[in-house]
Each structure stands twice: as structure tokens, then as C-alpha cells.
Amino acid sequence: MELSRILTQALAELIAPTTAAIALAAIGLNLHFGFTGLLNMGQAGFMLLGAYGFGIATISGAPFWLALLISLAAGALFALILGAPTLQLRGDYLAIVTISAAEIIRMLGRATVFQEYTGGAAGLTGGSFKSTFQELSFLPAPPERGAFGPLEYVFTGSDSWWTRLFAWAVVLIAVVFVWLLTRSPWGRVLKGIREDEDAVRALGKNVFSYKMQALVLGGMCGSLAGMLYVLPRSVAPDAMGRSLTFFAWTVLLLGGAATLFGPVLGSMLFYAVYMLLRAGMREGLEGVVSATMVEQIGGLLVGVTLMLLVIFRPQGILGNKKELAFDAR
Amino acid sequence: MPDETTENKVTEVSDVPEATDVPESTVEALDTVERSDTEAAKAAEHVLAAVEPTVGVSKPDPILVVDDVQRRFGGMTAVDVDHLEVQRGVITALIGPNGAGKTTFFNLLTGFDKPNQGSWAFEGKPLGGVSAAKVARNGMVRTFQLTKALSRLTVLQNMLLAAMGNPGENLFGSLVKPLWAGTEKKNTEKALEILARFKLDAKKDDFAGSLSGGQRKLLEMARALMTDPTMIMLDEPMAGVNPALVQSLLHHIQALRDDGMTVLFVEHDMHAVRHISDWVVVMAEGKIVAEGPPKSVMQDQAVVDAYLGAHHDTDLGDDSLLDPAVLARLEAEEEKR
Ligand SMILES: Nc1ncnc2c1ncn2[C@@H]1O[C@H](COP(=O)(O)OP(=O)(O)OP(=O)(O)O)[C@@H](O)[C@H]1O
Ligand SMILES: [Mg+2]
Numbered sequence: 228m229e230l231s232r233i234l235t236q237a238l239a240e241l242i243a244p245t246t247a248a249i250a251l252a253a254i255g256l257n258l259h260f261g262f263t264g265l266l267n268m269g270q271a272g273f274m275l276l277g278a279y280g281f282g283i284a285t286i287s288g289a290p291f292w293l294a295l296l297i298s299l300a301a302g303a304l305f306a307l308i309l310g311a312p313t314l315q316l317r318g319d320y321l322a323i324v325t326i327s328a329a330e331i332i333r334m335l336g337r338a339t340v341f342q343e344y345t346g347g348a349a350g351l352t353g354g355s356f357k358s359t360f361q362e363l364s365f366l367p368a369p370p371e372r373g374a375f376g377p378l379e380y381v382f383t384g385s386d387s388w389w390t391r392l393f394a395w396a397v398v399l400i401a402v403v404f405v406w407l408l409t410r411s412p413w414g415r416v417l418k419g420i421r422e423d424e425d426a427v428r429a430l431g432k433n434v435f436s437y438k439m440q441a442l443v444l445g446g447m448c449g450s451l452a453g454m455l456y457v458l459p460r461s462v463a464p465d466a467m468g469r470s471l472t473f474f475a476w477t478v479l480l481l482g483g484a485a486t487l488f489g490p491v492l493g494s495m496l497f498y499a500v501y502m503l504l505r506a507g508m509r510e511g512l513e514g515v516v517s518a519t520m521v522e523q524i525g526g527l528l529v530g531v532t533l534m535l536l537v538i539f540r541p542q543g544i545l546g547n548k549k550e551l552a553f554d555a556r
Numbered sequence: 557m558p559d560e561t562t563e564n565k566v567t568e569v570s571d572v573p574e575a576t577d578v579p580e581s582t583v584e585a586l587d588t589v590e591r592s593d594t595e596a597a598k599a600a601e602h603v604l605a606a607v608e609p610t611v612g613v614s615k616p617d618p619i620l621v622v623d624d625v626q627r628r629f630g631g632m633t634a635v636d637v638d639h640l641e642v643q644r645g646v647i648t649a650l651i652g653p654n655g656a657g658k659t660t661f662f663n664l665l666t667g668f669d670k671p672n673q674g675s676w677a678f679e680g681k682p683l684g685g686v687s688a689a690k691v692a693r694n695g696m697v698r699t700f701q702l703t704k705a706l707s708r709l710t711v712l713q714n715m716l717l718a719a720m721g722n723p724g725e726n727l728f729g730s731l732v733k734p735l736w737a738g739t740e741k742k743n744t745e746k747a748l749e750i751l752a753r754f755k756l757d758a759k760k761d762d763f764a765g766s767l768s769g770g771q772r773k774l775l776e777m778a779r780a781l782m783t784d785p786t787m788i789m790l791d792e793p794m795a796g797v798n799p800a801l802v803q804s805l806l807h808h809i810q811a812l813r814d815d816g817m818t819v820l821f822v823e824h825d826m827h828a829v830r831h832i833s834d835w836v837v838v839m840a841e842g843k844i845v846a847e848g849p850p851k852s853v854m855q856d857q858a859v860v861d862a863y864l865g866a867h868h869d870t871d872l873g874d875d876s877l878l879d880p881a882v883l884a885r886l887e888a889e890e891e892k893r
């Protein structure tokens with residue numbers, strides 16, 4: 228039956244590696260925006276940089292964990308460079324700088340000058356950088372397949388159980404890390420900065436340093452998310468542009484900023500519903516709209532959802548309405 | 557979560573022990589405030605009695621020395637202070653009409669604004685160009701005229717945030733709870749004790765954003781005390797606080813001095829100033845126009861001129877100035893000139 232196929236597709240999205248990757252990117256944004264009040268509008272730039280870092284390092288022969296560290300370091304460095312001139316200024320400047328810096332990363336990735344490393348507009352093909360990751364797998368080697376309910380994948384490979392297991396394990400670690408951080412006095416300083424940085428300054432805290440720490444940590448989540456994002460596909464600069472940033476924002480606001488599980492719940496819900504809509508349109512409106520139009524309408528609906536969320540439920544699903552009520556900014 | 561968070565009234569009025577009859581107005585409230593006659597209060601009075609009441613006079617033991625500080629906004633000079641010394645361990649009031657430059661002066665001293673020229677030293681340490689956070693860590697802590705409650709933190713979290721030297725505020729330290737759990741517990745005890753003094757202990761788990769304007773003023777002052785300052789600078793601490801609480805607030809401010817803290821506060825209420833301050837500095841149009849003990853400085857012609865326009869021989873500390881009829885007469889007289 229068609230319906231059960233559509234539902235299975237939506238179910239598959241709940242645990243897809245891409246869902247985990249965007250959840251992690253949103254966890255990073257949550258550290259930025261939810262806890263510190265920083266507006267990072269270029270999370271896709273961090274992701275792309277992380278993907279390049281991992282891919283290029285692996286291709287040049289780095290072992291898996293070193294490539295992962297390089298991916299993290301790329302995100303941290305990008306955060307330092309963007310934060311140094313802007314975190315002293317009013318919040319809007321960071322938003323403008325991150326949005327354009329992410330575009331610059333994408334343009335540089337596409338540019339022919341660095342084609343030798345980045346593969347230009349075509350990017351890095353999946354096969355070129357995934358072998359170290361798949362060798363790490365302790366699950367049965369391909370072509371062994373495994374089924375869990377209606378979902379069936381190869382154990383080890385690109386779109387595999389191993390990729391899913393790894394991606395969600397990383398997300399779990401990130402959630403625990405954020406939990407440890409945000410329940411601590413360190414997290415309280417971040418929240419104070421989010422509310423009024425002058426008040427925190429007047430209490431003797433080095434606001435710039437805290438904002439930088441948050442930007443770097445969230446950026447590292449972003450670059451690691453970029454690595455997860457490309458594990459089941461290739462590194463393609465144009466697939467990691469502004470719209471990916473807005474996906475991450477939608478996920479964060481849907482789940483609830485400044486909550487622990489908001490990004491994870493938001494990502495699962497977002498991708499499941501997004502798939503349901505597109506698959507539903509493909510089946511239901513077959514012959515009326517073409518497949519490309521379904522994608523376009525889907526993208527449009529994401530934009531509308533983001534707007535409606537901000538207007539009608541700014542606290543998201545898990546957020547506390549009361550907390551938001553006296554946000555007088 | 558208590559559900560009365562939206563309730564915006566000060567429910568603590570009846571808890572003020574000294575107030576058997578809740579005072580109707582500030583004047584009445586102040587009449588019941590006694591100048592504290594502790595050792596510290598007497599010492600402050602005694603040491604300042606020997607100081608000549610002239611602008612820029614040097615004090616026996618200054619904690620803060622300001623030299624030639626100027627701040628211009630466009631063509632307008634908001635602050636232009638030649639020399640000012642603030643005596644350690646006393647309550648100094650900084651008064652002056654609206655727009656005199658008091659807040660700007662506070663901003664300069666605490667690193668929230670940069671002067672066009674000038675220098676100042678706190679406990680002998682030059683603080684010009686030092687960041688606001690470092691100024692606070694040096695022990696000079698201020699509050700804001702427009703209160704800055706951290707709305708989406710609870711009252712208690714606001715307090716805990718202010719404590720200095722918490723190892724859990726370090727990124728790596730924060731991950732290991734045993735490193736900071738003890739400090740946190742000690743700070744919580746201290747915070748609750750201070751909150752009780754300000755009658756905010758019942759609100760400790762409410763979001764600071766749900767407090768009333770006056771309660772936020774109190775919270776900000778309580779929060780500043782959490783930092784254990786050497787000198788506390790209060791910008792209009794009494795504004796918007798109800799009369800019964802003003803009374804206990806004044807007691808608290810005197811208690812701070814009695815504990816050895818230096819207090820510099822901006823206040824428009826002359827009666828509050830007269831009751832608790834040991835020394836008064838008067839600013840007008842960016843300049844310091846007079847300083848001296850509260851009783852005499854309010855009769856100073858320059859001060860009366862600054863407030864009421866020239867040629868009045870009224871004492872600013874006179875209660876009759878609170879009477880609208882008298883004020884209206886003075887204004888009418890001023891217009892006739
Ligand atoms: N950021 C600014 N830009 C331009 N002018 C300013 C700025 N801040 C203050 N001023 C001006 O400086 C003067 C002094 O202002 P300030 O706030 O220090 O006065 P104040 O003595 O605190 O007054 P009040 O008693 O009303 O609080 C005012 O004329 C004000 O307009
Ligand atoms: Mg002012």
C-alpha cells in the first residue's frame with residue numbers, strides 16, 4: 228500500500244544520519260543563540276568547513292580520528308576568526324559577518340583555484356574519504372544487511388546502520404556535554420550574557436571571553452555536524468549553503484531554543500514531517516505537479532513554518548512560554 | 557514553580573518590622589529613619605568634620621581620586637570634573653539636577669564609557685582604560701539607574717551569578733560538579749541571607765523578569781553585594797521603591813558603611829540624602845559645584861541655584877519643598893524674574 232510506504236519513509240527519516248547531523252548543528256546553534264544570545268546565521272559555513280576538513284584530511288592520508296580532530300579544529304578556528312572582530316560589537320554584527328563568511332567558504336570551495344583539494348563545484352566524491360570511517364565499523368561487513376521493523380539497511384557502508392549508529396552516538400555525547408555545561412555556573416554566566424551583557428560585565432565577568440567560548444564550542448558542534456552530514460553522501464559545496472543554515476534554525480526553534488532536547492526532537496520532527504509532505508505530494512498530486520516542483524514547494528513550506536514558529540510559538544515545543552513572556556527586547 | 561509569578565505588588569510591606577504604621581509618604585518614612593549611631597557612623601562624621609567643605613578638597617583617606625575627567629558628547633560637555641576625592645568607609649551622596657552628568661560620571665569611573673581625557677585611581681591603582689569587568693573585580697561595583705535584572709534567570713540565579721571566584725565558571729571546571737558544588741552551596745547560603753535582608757527571599761525561585769520595578773532595584777543592589785565590593789556605587793537605589801522599603805533600604809546602606817564598605821550613591825530625594833549621607837557632592841552641568849556635609853551643603857547658594865534657579869534662599873533640605881503649593885510658588889516667582 229502507498230500509505231504504508233510513505234509512513235515507512237517518514238519513519239526512516241527519524242533515525243537518518245542527516246537528521247542526526249542537523250540535530251548536532253542545531254545543538255551548536257542552541258549554545259550560540261539559546262544559551263548565549265549570539266546570532267550565528269552561517270552554521271552551514273561551519274558545517275561545510277568541517278566536511279572539507281574531514282574529507283581533505285582523510286584523502287591526504289590522515290587516520291579517522293585525526294581527520295575528525297582536524298574537522299573540529301576547522302570549526303574552532305573559523306569561530307575565532309569570526310568572533311574576534313564582532314563579539315565586542317552589538318549582536319547584529321555577528322549575524323551579518325557569519326552569513327557572509329559562510330557564503331565565502333562555499334565560494335572558495337567551488338573556486339577553481341583550490342580545485343586540487345576541494346574538487347571545485349563537483350566537490351569530493353563519497354568514495355574518496357569514507358573508507359577510514361567504514362573500516363572502523365564493528366558491524367558485519369557488506370553486503371550483509373539487517374532489518375529493524377520495516378527499516379532495512381546494509382550494516383556497513385554509506386547509507387548503513389553503522390553510519391546511523393555513529394551519528395546518533397555523537398549526538399548523544401553532544402547532548403550530555405551540553406547538559407553538563409548548561410547546568411553549571413559557566414552555563415549560568417552564558418544565560419546572564421543572553422539577558423543583559425552589561426549587567427554581567429558589571430559583576431566582573433569577562434563577557435567577551437565567555438561569548439568566544441560559546442561561539443567556538445557551538446562552531447565545533449557545527450563542523451562535526453558537517454562531517455556527519457557528508458558521511459552518507461559526497462561533499463558538495465552547493466548542497467551546504469544558506470538553506471542548510473535555515474533548516475538548522477527551523478529545527479532549533481521548532482524543538483525549543485535553550486532546552487536540552489529541543490534540537491534533537493526538532494530535527495526528528497522536522498525531517499519526518501518534511502518527508503511526509505514531499506512523499507505525500509508526490510503520491511497524491513502525481514501528474515499535477517512535477518518532482519522538482521514538489522521539492523520547491525517543500526522548501527517554501529519550510530520557510531513558512533519558520534515564520535509561523537517565530538510568530539506564534541517562539542518558545543518551540545519544549546520551551547517554557549513563561550520564560551519568553553518577559554523578554555522585553 | 558509558584559504560580560504567583562505574574563503578581564506585581566510588593567507584598568513585603570507588612571513584614572517590615574520597624575513599621576508598625578506603614579508610612580504614607582517618603583517624608584514620613586524618613587522621619588523614622590535615625591542616623592545610625594554606630595562607631596563607624598560617628599567616626600565618619602568626626603573625620604569629615606575636619607574637612608573643609610570646598611570643591612576638590614582633599615580627604616584624609618581617599619579610596620577614589622579623580623583628576624581632570626572630561627566626557628563630551630558632540631559639542632556638549634556632559635562631565636567635567638577637575639578633582640574629586642571620595643573618603644574611604646563613608647557614605648558619599650552625589651546629587652544634582654537631571655542631566656547633570658551623574659550617570660555619565662558613574663559610567664566613566666566603572667569602565668562602561670571612555671572619557672575624552674582624565675585619570676582616576678581606586679585604592680591607589682589607576683583605573684583609566686580598564687575594562688568594566690576588571691573594575692568590578694578590583695572591588696568597585698555599581699548598579700544601574702535603569703535596572704538590569706537578568707529576566708530569564710531566577711532571583712537566586714541572579715545572586716549566584718554575581719559571586720566572584722567560582723571554579724565552576726571556568727569552562728573545564730564546569731564539567732566536573734564536585735569542583736564547584738561546595739562553592740555553590742556556600743554562595744547559596746550567602747545569597748539567601750542577603751535576599752532575606754532585602755525581603756526578596758520568598759521570591760528566590762521566581763524569574764527576575766516577574767519582579768516589580770522596585771523589587772528589581774532591590775535585587776540589583778543585593779546582587780552587587782554578592783560580589784563583596786570594597787566600594788559600591790548605587791545609581792538612584794531608592795527610585796521606585798515604596799516608602800516602607802525605602803526606610804529599610806536606608807538602614808541597609810548605613811549598615812554597609814558600618815561594615816566598612818565605601819558607598820557612593822546618586823539620589824534625587826534630598827531627605828534621604830540628608831538622613832544617611834556623611835558627605836555630599838553636588839554636580840550641575842557636568843561640573844562639581846559644591847561638596848560638604850549634608851546639612852550645610854544644601855544651604856550652599858551654588859546648590860540652591862543649580863536646583864531652583866538663581867536667587868532663592870531656601871534650604872534644599874527643607875521639608876516644605878515637598879509641598880506642591882510651595883514649589884508652584886517658587887516656580888511662579890522664578891518665571892516673574
Ligand atoms: N550616550 C549619550 N549620547 C549623547 N548624550 C548623552 C549620552 N549620555 C548622556 N548624555 C547627555 O549627558 C548629559 C548627562 O546625562 P546623565 O545621564 O549623566 O545625567 P544624570 O545626571 O544622570 O541625570 P538624571 O538625574 O536624570 O539621571 C545629558 O544632557 C545627556 O543628554
Ligand atoms: Mg542618571
